Amino acid sequence: MGARFAGKVVLVTGGGSGIGRATARAFAGEGATVVVAGRDERRLASAVAEIGGDASAVTVDVTESADVARMVETVVARHGGLDVAFNNAGILGSPAPVADLDEDGFGAVLDTNVTGTWLCLKHEVAHMRAHGGGAIVNMASNIGAHGRLPNMAAYAASKAAVSALTRTAARDHIADGVRINAVSPGATDTDMSRRPGETDADRAARLKDAIPLGRVGATAEVAAAVLWLASDEAAFTVGHDLVVDGGATA
Numbered sequence: 492m493g494a495r496f497a498g499k500v501v502l503v504t505g506g507g508s509g510i511g512r513a514t515a516r517a518f519a520g521e522g523a524t525v526v527v528a529g530r531d532e533r534r535l536a537s538a539v540a541e542i543g544g545d546a547s548a549v550t551v552d553v554t555e556s557a558d559v560a561r562m563v564e565t566v567v568a569r570h571g572g573l574d575v576a577f578n579n580a581g582i583l584g585s586p587a588p589v590a591d592l593d594e595d596g597f598g599a600v601l602d603t604n605v606t607g608t609w610l611c612l613k614h615e616v617a618h619m620r621a622h623g624g625g626a627i628v629n630m631a632s633n634i635g636a637h638g639r640l641p642n643m644a645a646y647a648a649s650k651a652a653v654s655a656l657t658r659t660a661a662r663d664h665i666a667d668g669v670r671i672n673a674v675s676p677g678a679t680d681t682d683m684s685r686r687p688g689e690t691d692a693d694r695a696a697r698l699k700d701a702i703p704l705g706r707v708g709a710t711a712e713v714a715a716a717v718l719w720l721a722s723d724e725a726a727f728t729v730g731h732d733l734v735v736d737g738g739a740t741a
Contacts, residue, residue: 495722497522500570502563504553504611505580507534509681510630513710514577514717516542521718526566529580553580553607556614563614573618575721578611579630581649583683586642597645604649605656612660616669624668626721629657631673631732638740650675654732661730670729672720677736679708704737 501518505511506527512534519525519542527538528551535548547569551562566573584600585593608629619625634643635650657673664671678684678698684707685694699705716735719725734740 493520494522495718495724496575499523499574500526500566500572501575501577501721502526502528502566502573502615503577503579504528504551504562504607505630506548506577507531507538509683510676510679510710510713511577511579512538512541514579514714515546517711517714517718518575518577518721519544519546523575524570526570528562551580553578553611554602556610559607559610560614563618567618572622573615574625576611576615576625576627577630577717577721578608578615578627580607580611581630584645586646588642589644592645600645600649601652604646605652608653609656612656612671616660616664616667616671619669620664620667624670627660627669627671628717628720629653629671629673631657631675633675633677633734633736633740635675636732637675637734637736657732658730665729670726672725672728672730673732674713674716674720675732675734675736676708676713676716677734677739678702679713680710702737702739703741706737708735708737 501523503511503515506515507529515525515527525546527535528549529535539546539548549562549565552558581604585596631653632650635647636654639647661671713735716733
């Protein structure tokens with residue numbers, strides 16, 4: 492337990508489960524007032540109950556600009572500001588070879604992962620630059636700019652775009668006092684890393700040789716990277732895409 496984020500208001504999209512939930516919990520443990528956002532009210536309520544303290548939730552569809560604007564406005568009205576944002580909301584889509592991808596499915600992945608991240612950036616930066624600055628971390632992936640896998644074209648394209656978007660946004664807005672970076676996890680202990688019907692033991696066996704470290708990552712390990720990027724300890728880190736994948740793309 493530390494206090495790196497004492498007095499800070501932190502927004503985590505996709506905060507109801509997985510890496511988002513673990514990161515929201517970690518921010519709260521470091522003194523932040525945390526707001527988790529997402530589409531699933533039940534998961535958000537569960538996350539708030541687990542985090543405790545003054546944590547709260549707001550529902551949002553990150554693909555809708557008006558909804559994202561409302562999310563930021565709600566956070567500011569509720570807590571008086573917004574200092575840090577972790578834009579974590581994203582979907583995997585249905586894996587398939589490029590020629591067999593469904594047009595609607597491909598579009599949904601890009602809408603959520605790319606347009607959703609851009610809309611969050613747009614509205615978060617608009618508030619932060621008018622109120623003294625802030626720090627933003629976007630969720631990219633080691634699949635995309637850093638590595639590719641068969642049948643993952645939609646996801647890879649979307650996360651490579653998030654990496655490029657992050658770097659460009661960082662250059663655009665560092666003079667406004669808004670510091671923007673990305674984190675790119677590899678396989679992590681979440682539902683997204685499991686194939687249908689796969690157990691944790693099955694996943695461990697499948698990925699053991701693909702990850703030099705020999706195991707999947709813990710959500711707390713990714714959360715630690717996000718907190719560092721968002722903290723004053725990373726004050727000179729701008730436009731970086733931090734890979735946290737056990738050496739899979741080294």
